[in-house]
Structure formats: C-alpha cells, structure tokens
Amino acid sequence: MAAEGGAAPAPHSSSNPPSADPAWAHGIVVDMARRKVQCKYCNRVLSGGIFRLKQHLAGIKGEVAPCSRVSAEVRIQFCQYIKEKETSKANISRRRTILSGIASKSKVFYVRGLSPTY
Numbered sequence: 001m002a003a004e005g006g007a008a009p010a011p012h013s014s015s016n017p018p019s020a021d022p023a024w025a026h027g028i029v030v031d032m033a034r035r036k037v038q039c040k041y042c043n044r045v046l047s048g049g050i051f052r053l054k055q056h057l058a059g060i061k062g063e064v065a066p067c068s069r070v071s072a073e074v075r076i077q078f079c080q081y082i083k084e085k086e087t088s089k090a091n092i093s094r095r096r097t098i099l100s101g102i103a104s105k106s107k108v109f110y111v112r113g114l115s116p117t118y
C-alpha cells in the first residue's frame, strides 16, 4: 500500500495551545516563550500566561486590567472558574492524588522573572 502523497499535515505545530484550558477559546498566544497572550475581545496583550487572561476576562482587579469588551456571560464563566479553583485549593489534601499530575504541568505558568512590567 503506497501513501497517498506527501501532503500529510505534521502532527507538531507550535501554534497549538499548551493545554485544553477553556480560556484558550478567548485568547491567542502571541509569544509563548514570554507567556504573552492576546485577548480576542479587546486585543490587549497580557504578559503572564493564560492565568492572567482568565483574570482579565473575569474582571478581577489588582494584577491585570479587566476586559472592557468581553460579554457578561464569559465574564461570569471565568469568575466562577477562578472561584472554583480557589475553593479546590482548600480541599487539596483530599484531592492531591488527582491533582498531582495537573499541578506539575501548571507550575510552568507560575514561574516568575520573565514579565518586564511587574
């Protein structure tokens, strides 16, 4: 059986999001090495990775400016998402067996020292 041709798409693509995080539906990776993410709604570029984008979409003040163009629906969605995450931290001793795999991945996003604005 011969192959149909050399046009098969390569499985490796640098534009792939690093995880199946729901926030990727609302943002674009600008510079993965510097963890820069652009908001699809207001085109603002956030440095700090996907977590910053979530805070931006949720309108949580303090670390990032809230999005001015995101719909209330999406804002509420990420508000709840972040709250749930905070709540799950309280129960981490119970869930640590499940979370241990996820936590080791997400640590990448908490590495500091690369963001020039803070």
Ligand SMILES: [Zn+2]
Pocket (backbone or CB within 6 Å): 039, 040, 041, 042, 043, 044, 056, 066, 067, 068, 069, 070
């Ligand atoms: Zn925005």
